[in-house]
Amino acid sequence: xxxxxxxxxxxxxxxxxxxxxxxxxxTVLVEGPSGCGKSAVVDAVVERASAAGAVVLNAVCFPGERxxxxxxxxxxxxxxRSLTAAAHRAPDGPTxxxxxxxxxxxxxxxxxxxxxxxxxxxxxxxxxxxxxxDHLQYLARHIRSARVVIMVTVALHPESRRPAFxxxxxRRPDFRRVELGCLTRPEVxxxxxxxxxxxxxxxxxxxxxxxxxxLRALIEECTDASATSLAPRPGGPYAMAVAACLHRxxxxxxxxxxxxxxxxxxxxxxxxxxxxxxxxxxxRQALSALEASGVxxxxxxxxxAARAATLSGVSGRGELHRRAALALCQDGCPAGQVADHxxxxxxxxxxxxxxxxATAAEFExxxxxxxxxxxxxxxxxxxxxxxxxxAACVDESRRAAVxxxxxxxxxxxxxxxxxxxxxxxVAALRGGRLDPEQVQPLTQLLLVQGRCADVVELFGxxxxxxxxxxAVPPLSTAADGAACAGEPLLRSARLAExxxxxxRQALSALxxxxxxxxxxxxxGHLIEEAERRGAPGWQAAFATLxxxxxxxxxxxxxxxxxxxxxxxxxxxxxxxAFAYTxxxxxxxxxxAMGQYTDASRRVDQPMPRGLLETRHGLAFLRxxxxxxxxxxxxxxxxxxxxxxxxxMRLWGIDSPAYLPWRTDAAEALLRLGRPQQADQLAxxxxxxxxxxxxxxxxxxxxxRGLAAxxxxxxxxxxxxxxxxxxxxxxxxxxxxxxxxLGRAAxxxxxxxxxxxxxxQAAWQLAKECEATPLCRxxxxxxxxxGTVRQHAPQxxxxxxxxxxxxxxxxxxxxxxxLTNREISAKLYLxxxxxxxxxxxxxxxxxxxxxxxxxxxxAMGSSLSLxx
Numbered sequence: 001x002x003x004x005x006x007x008x009x010x011x012x013x014x015x016x017x018x019x020x021x022x023x024x025x026x027t028v029l030v031e032g033p034s035g036c037g038k039s040a041v042v043d044a045v046v047e048r049a050s051a052a053g054a055v056v057l058n059a060v061c062f063p064g065e066r067x068x069x070x071x072x073x074x075x076x077x078x079x080x081r082s083l084t085a086a087a088h089r090a091p092d093g094p095t096x097x098x099x100x101x102x103x104x105x106x107x108x109x110x111x112x113x114x115x116x117x118x119x120x121x122x123x124x125x126x127x128x129x130x131x132x133x134d135h136l137q138y139l140a141r142h143i144r145s146a147r148v149v150i151m152v153t154v155a156l157h158p159e160s161r162r163p164a165f166x167x168x169x170x171r172r173p174d175f176r177r178v179e180l181g182c183l184t185r186p187e188v189x190x191x192x193x194x195x196x197x198x199x200x201x202x203x204x205x206x207x208x209x210x211x212x213x214x215l216r217a218l219i220e221e222c223t224d225a226s227a228t229s230l231a232p233r234p235g236g237p238y239a240m241a242v243a244a245c246l247h248r249x250x251x252x253x254x255x256x257x258x259x260x261x262x263x264x265x266x267x268x269x270x271x272x273x274x275x276x277x278x279x280x281x282x283x284r285q286a287l288s289a290l291e292a293s294g295v296x297x298x299x300x301x302x303x304x305a306a307r308a309a310t311l312s313g314v315s316g317r318g319e320l321h322r323r324a325a326l327a328l329c330q331d332g333c334p335a336g337q338v339a340d341h342x343x344x345x346x347x348x349x350x351x352x353x354x355x356x357x358a359t360a361a362e363f364e365x366x367x368x369x370x371x372x373x374x375x376x377x378x379x380x381x382x383x384x385x386x387x388x389x390x391a392a393c394v395d396e397s398r399r400a401a402v403x404x405x406x407x408x409x410x411x412x413x414x415x416x417x418x419x420x421x422x423x424x425x426v427a428a429l430r431g432g433r434l435d436p437e438q439v440q441p442l443t444q445l446l447l448v449q450g451r452c453a454d455v456v457e458l459f460g461x462x463x464x465x466x467x468x469x470x471a472v473p474p475l476s477t478a479a480d481g482a483a484c485a486g487e488p489l490l491r492s493a494r495l496a497e498x499x500x501x502x503x504r505q506a507l508s509a510l511x512x513x514x515x516x517x518x519x520x521x522x523x524g525h526l527i528e529e530a531e532r533r534g535a536p537g538w539q540a541a542f543a544t545l546x547x548x549x550x551x552x553x554x555x556x557x558x559x560x561x562x563x564x565x566x567x568x569x570x571x572x573x574x575x576x577a578f579a580y581t582x583x584x585x586x587x588x589x590x591x592a593m594g595q596y597t598d599a600s601r602r603v604d605q606p607m608p609r610g611l612l613e614t615r616h617g618l619a620f621l622r623x624x625x626x627x628x629x630x631x632x633x634x635x636x637x638x639x640x641x642x643x644x645x646x647x648m649r650l651w652g653i654d655s656p657a658y659l660p661w662r663t664d665a666a667e668a669l670l671r672l673g674r675p676q677q678a679d680q681l682a683x684x685x686x687x688x689x690x691x692x693x694x695x696x697x698x699x700x701x702x703x704r705g706l707a708a709x710x711x712x713x714x715x716x717x718x719x720x721x722x723x724x725x726x727x728x729x730x731x732x733x734x735x736x737x738x739x740x741l742g743r744a745a746x747x748x749x750x751x752x753x754x755x756x757x758x759x760q761a762a763w764q765l766a767k768e769c770e771a772t773p774l775c776r777x778x779x780x781x782x783x784x785x786g787t788v789r790q791h792a793p794q795x796x797x798x799x800x801x802x803x804x805x806x807x808x809x810x811x812x813x814x815x816x817x818l819t820n821r822e823i824s825a826k827l828y829l830x831x832x833x834x835x836x837x838x839x840x841x842x843x844x845x846x847x848x849x850x851x852x853x854x855x856x857x858a859m860g861s862s863l864s865l866x867x
Contacts, residue, residue: 009037009178013045013151025144027172028151032180033293035213035245038153041180042121045151054117055080061127063250072132073105076120083108102138109139113146124248125152125165137168144172155249156289182210182294195219203230207238207302209294217241232305239309245295246310252278254310256286260299261310262324262344266337267299271327275320318348318356329365339369339385346388358392366392367402370409374497377533379412397435400428404441408497412535416576419449426454448501449578450615452651486510490522495529495538507545512657514694516552517729523549539569544582551585552695554731554769560589577608580616584623591630592732594772603627618644618659625664629671630773638668656699657690666703679707695733698724702737705744715744719817732769738762739778741817745851754851757815803841808857810837814850815857 013028032038039060046056059075077083112118122128122136140150150169169175183191188210189201197204197219207230208214217237222230232238246254259272273283290296301307314320325341342362349356358366366389373382386409390402407421425442428434434442446455486506493499507526510519523546530538543566551559566582583602590599603624611617625640645661648654656662662685666678682703690696698721705717718741725734742758759778766774767784775784803811813823820838824831842848 009041009180010044012176012178013041014048024174025146025172026149026174026176027140027169028149028176028178029166029169030151030153030178030180031156032153033156033182033211033289034248034295035211035241035293036180036182037212038155038180039123040212041178042123042151042153046119046121049117049119049149052117054119055112055115057083057118057120059121060123061125063127063247066127066129069129069131072122072125072128073135076122080112083112102135105135106139106142109143109148110146113143113148117147117149119149119151122150122152124155126154127250133165137165140168140172144174156292181292182208183212183215184210188215191215192219196225197222199228200230207232207306209297209302211245211294213245214238214241214294232303234305234308236305238303239305239312242295242301242306242309243312245293249289249293249295252282253286253289256283257290257295257301257310258314258320259324260287260290260296261301261307262320262341263327264300266328266333271324271331274327274330275323318345318352318354321345321348322356322362325362325365329361334372335365335368336372338365342366343384343388346392356392357394358389363389363393363398367405370405374409379409379497379535382409383413396428396431396433397438400425400434401438403428404438404445407445408500411497411500411537411541412533413537414571415449415537415540415578416570418537419576419578422446422449422451426458429458444501448504451613452615452647452653453613456651487518487522495526495533500538504541504545507542511545511549511552514728516549519549520546520553536569536571540566540578540582543569544585547582547585547589551589553729554733554735554765554771556589556592556732556770559585560593563589577611577614577616580607580611580620584616584619587623587627591627592769592771592774596630599627600631612643612647615653618647622659622661622664625668629668634668634671638665638672641665641668654688655690656685656688656696657693660685660696660699663699663703666707670703670706675707675709679704682707693728694724695728695730698722698728698730698733698737702733702740705737706740711744711747715741718744719819722817723822731765732771732774735762735765735769735771735774735778738765739774742778745817752851753847753853754815754817757853757857758817761816803844807837807841807844810834811841811853812857814838814841815853 009030013030030038030041042058046058050056057076057079059072059079061072065071109118109120120136120139125133128136136150136152139148152169154166170177185201185205188205188208189198192198192201192204200222204215204218208218217240218230218232221232221237246257249257255276256272259275260267263271263275269280269283269287272278272287273280276283287296287299291299295301295306301310311317321341321344325338325345328338328341342358342365345356366385370382370385370389373379373385383406386402386406390399390406393399393402403421403425407418407425410418410421422442422445425434425438426446429439429442443455443459446458486509489502489506490510493503495503503526507519507522510516510522513519523542526542527539527546530536530542543562547559547562547566550556550562563582563585567579567586570579583605587599587602590596590602607617607620611620621640621644625637625644628634628637628640641661641664644659645654645665648659648661662681666681669675669678669681682700685691686697686700686704688696691700701717701721701724705714705721708714708717718737722734722737722741725737738758739762742755742762745755745758746752760782763775763778763782766778772784775782809827810823810829813826814820818826820831820834823829823834827834829837838850841853845852845854847853
């Protein structure tokens with residue numbers, strides 16, 4: 001098969017030999033690309049010459065022998081016994097050939113040719129050593145009358161052809177040039193059919209380029225005669241044939257092929273030349289030879305297996321990639337294309353057990369490429385580039401800047417990793433190694449991640465109590481005005497690294513505002529967006545905020561579900577501080593739903609180091625304290641609440657709208673029998689700026705009502721607390737205050753219609769929240785499987801009478817505990833009109849006071865008085 005398409009070349013050489021046998025010398029130059037059958041032609045000639053009785057002196061030159069003097073000549077001498085017996089005297093050293101040596105060699109060949117024709121065959125003469133070429137050149141000039149044929153093969157566009165030698169051959173009148181090329185498509189088709197692979201003729205030609213060596217390897221590798229496609233494997237016959245072609249082409253050509261394989265589609269002769277430090281003409285010449293041999297097509301290997309073979313065993317690949325990066329950078333290529341080679345260089349150095357240090361230009365290229373990757377939403381690549389920039393940089397301030405950027409980008413995938421990157425940046429700041437322009441970005445990240453202790457330490461005033469630039473700290477709550485101002489941002493901003501911090505701040509402000517329900521659509525949308533973008537860290541962040549908003553509105557099951565989702569969105573074994581805010585929501589939701597075992601298991605998990613230096617630790621302290629209250633451990637709970645308060649005051653973020661530690665501690669004090677201290681803490685919370693807000697005001701009034709010793713004062717405070725908590729949207733807190741108000745309406749335990757109505761309203765709200773323990777506490781005998789039982793109208797009502805719509809509305813509000821003045825304000829009626837409506841209601845229902853109003857009215861149900 002290797003002689004396919006080579007018959008003409010063999011016949012031409014045979015013609016030379018036939019003429020040679022009749023007398024006179026001949027010179028034949030067989031020229032062609034590597035792997036295109038030059039050696040096969042030589043072998044065929046040697047076989048025919050030997051069969052015709054000629055003396056054949058045969059030698060094959062290899063690239064590694066070029067620097068070994070007389071290596072070619074020794075092969076020729078040892079290929080014939082008579083020449084070996086009269087061993088040629090080698091020169092004393094590599095200083096050059098001596099004339100007598102060449103004369104002796106020429107004379108000996110004349111003697112041999114007197115008895116029989118002599119055929120000298122030298123394969124790949126471009127790799128021959130200079131001393132041997134001197135001998136052959138001398139021989140060609142002085143042996144014209146002898147029956148000696150000199151036949152040499154040379155690669156197309158060889159990297160080191162000696163012009164004088166070739167010129168000397170061409171000057172001979174008996175010179176003959178035989179040119180070989182790759183097989184044509186029809187010749188490949190004929191070869192494929194002969195091998196039983198006719199259906200693969202087209203892909204065989206495409207992958208071999210007509211190179212006989214590659215073609216034979218492909219046919220050998222395709223063992224399935226019924227196959228319709230080729231799939232050469234790395235290290236297979238085809239890959240080995242590619243490697244052989246490159247080896248026979250010489251180191252320079254192989255280096256050019258390697259440069260092309262590294263540069264890929266970005267290959268140009270100029271870039272190859274710059275990479276290898278050669279002239280553009282030398283690069284173009286090598287490229288032409290490789291294209292002619294079929295090894296390359298459009299300056300690229302023809303198959304991934306060929307690419308792998310081209311790069312196999314390359315030493316110093318890391319440095320080669322760096323030179324490729326430099327060549328691309330000099331041509332103004334995009335930073336991403338340049339950075340690909342820097343990444344590959346780093347891997348190559350690592351594979352070789354080494355480490356490289358980036359130049360300033362390489363460092364900036366990696367950072368620029370990372371930003372370009374982020375713009376394309378490829379954060380994984382951005383992280384790899386930034387990590388490489390950090391690892392390859394020796395300048396501490398630059399490394400710290402990369403750590404800050406990594407903290408931002410890592411949020412997409414792993415908030416714990418973001419915390420670790422910030423640790424390094426904080427260490428650089430403490431050591432005075434952070435560039436001043438990086439201080440503000442670091443401060444913002446520390447704030448948004450809730451690292452309060454670090455902010456106070458690094459940026460606090462001299463007394464260490466007021467953090468620097470905390471006018472609207474994201475770790476406390478903003479006023480409702482700030483929350484409203486954040487909604488336009490949420491409507492307009494696209495979620496990205498640059499907008500993550502302000503988006504989270506705006507959403508957090510909504511969650512902790514007096515209308516947390518407004519945060520739910522936004523957080524839900526952001527969760528979906530993060531999931532679509534493949535950003536589990538962002539999912540965890542927004543699912544945590546969503547869970548907090550649900551908990552504030554009393555949706556316990558929803559809060560638990562999204563807190564779990566937040567914890568599961570991050571990496572396994574996520575033990576960073578960030579996860580403890582979601583864990584705190586989960587503990588509180590489980591406790592409120594009666595899942596005490598699950599809550600205890602989560603509370604008992606060991607806290608990571610430094611947790612209590614963050615706002616996530618504050619959330620966990622509160623959740624643990626509330627769990628301890630539920631478990632009947634008020635003293636331990638009080639300690640947690642007071643510690644949370646101490647830290648919040650120390651960090652300058654004492655905001656009850658974010659964490660009402662005073663009313664939490666007041667509840668613990670009540671259970672410890674210390675109502676005066678409890679009332680003092682609740683009053684203190686009311687006096688703070690947040691004390692004007694409905695949720696904070698409602699919680700504070702509730703605790704003051706429970707601490708009150710006077711029953712009338714208690715009812716008044718609880719009634720006010722109820723109104724505030726209803727405004728805040730916190731259904732669970734409203735259910736609790738309704739229950740306490742219902743019990744206050746029955747101070748001696750004697751059931752009253754108003755008290756029962758309040759208890760049943762509280763029970764219904766608690767049931768809606770799925771707060772099973774609270775339901776059982778409010779109405780122990782009420783079944784939880786359905787709605788609260790509706791009681792029949794009290795006896796003595798007027799048969800056939802019906803409350804008017806106006807009377808119904810007034811009676812309903814009265815049954816729910818509102819005063820006449822409050823009903824007046826709510827229904828836009830005069831107080832006198834309210835009193836008149838209530839008089840008619842009492843008469844129709846045959847009751848004497850609002851305390852006797854039926855339960856149906858308190859529940860908001862229409863009251864039919866017909867039989």
